[in-house]
Amino acid sequence: MPRELEQGRYFRKSFIYNTSEILYTWHTFTFLTYWTPENKVIVLCFDLPARFKESFIAILNKPSTDLDLRDPYSINALLMLEITKLFDFSLWVVRDLVRDLEKNRTPSEDPRPDYIRMHELARHTIHSSEMLETTLETLAAMIQEHDAVFENAEALGKNLTKTIWRKTGRDLKFQSTLLKGFYARSKALEERLRNEISLVSD
Numbered sequence: 001m002p003r004e005l006e007q008g009r010y011f012r013k014s015f016i017y018n019t020s021e022i023l024y025t026w027h028t029f030t031f032l033t034y035w036t037p038e039n040k041v042i043v044l045c046f047d048l049p050a051r052f053k054e055s056f057i058a059i060l061n062k063p064s065t066d067l068d069l070r071d072p073y074s075i076n077a078l079l080m081l082e083i084t085k086l087f088d089f090s091l092w093v094v095r096d097l098v099r100d101l102e103k104n105r106t107p108s109e110d111p112r113p114d115y116i117r118m119h120e121l122a123r124h125t126i127h128s129s130e131m132l133e134t135t136l137e138t139l140a141a142m143i144q145e146h147d148a149v150f151e152n153a154e155a156l157g158k159n160l161t162k163t164i165w166r167k168t169g170r171d172l173k174f175q176s177t178l179l180k181g182f183y184a185r186s187k188a189l190e191e192r193l194r195n196e197i198s199l200v201s202d
Contacts (some may be wrong), residue, residue, distance in 0.1 A: 029049070029052065031046075033075055039070055041072075043075055052082055056079070066167075068167070068168075071164045071168045073145075074164075074171075076142060076172070080139060084179060094121075095185070098121065098196075101196055102192070105196075105200075113200035118200075122197065132186055136179050136180065140176065142172060149165070150165045
């Protein structure tokens with residue numbers, strides 16, 4: 001019997017809002033999904049942040065969760081939903097740190113910028129953009145593979161209908177749209193930081 005094996009690895013930096021110092025933790029989590037035409041899925045999850053684990057278990061146990069295991073990628077769509085939430089949360093914390101910097105500029109007549117903090121924040125913002133870009137590339141490859149699945153639907157069994165396939169595809173593409181927006185926001189934060197550094201450097 002044919003099997004579908006999918007692996008995904010994601011990086012994410014978690015921030016704690018703090019005006020005196022930038023606190024953060026790196027998260028590297030990996031998923032290995034195993035699917036059979038009998039509509040059974042095994043998902044191996046490694047190094048999950050507690051917040052992600054709790055949220056993912058809750059959504060799996062929710063009666064309203066629309067998970068159709070006839071599509072091998074339906075579980076991946078749910079995983080991407082939770083990953084997107086984490087990126088959104090982290091990006092808002094970075095935004096708050098940047099905004100705090102903008103609101104508390106030192107007077108132009110006596111500038112005393114905290115260059116170390118500014119450059120540290122710039123470094124973290126660049127990391128956010130980098131991780132979002134990598135996640136988008138991974139998701140694009142996943143969408144491409146999902147498209148290929150329906151072309152081989154007969155090999156996977158006749159239970160995979162076009163309706164099921166389209167729904168999963170829409171879910172994955174929706175997450176891609178959100179992540180592209182987050183990436184644009186992250187790049188905008190980079191530019192705002194460059195403006196702040198340029199302002200105090202001139």
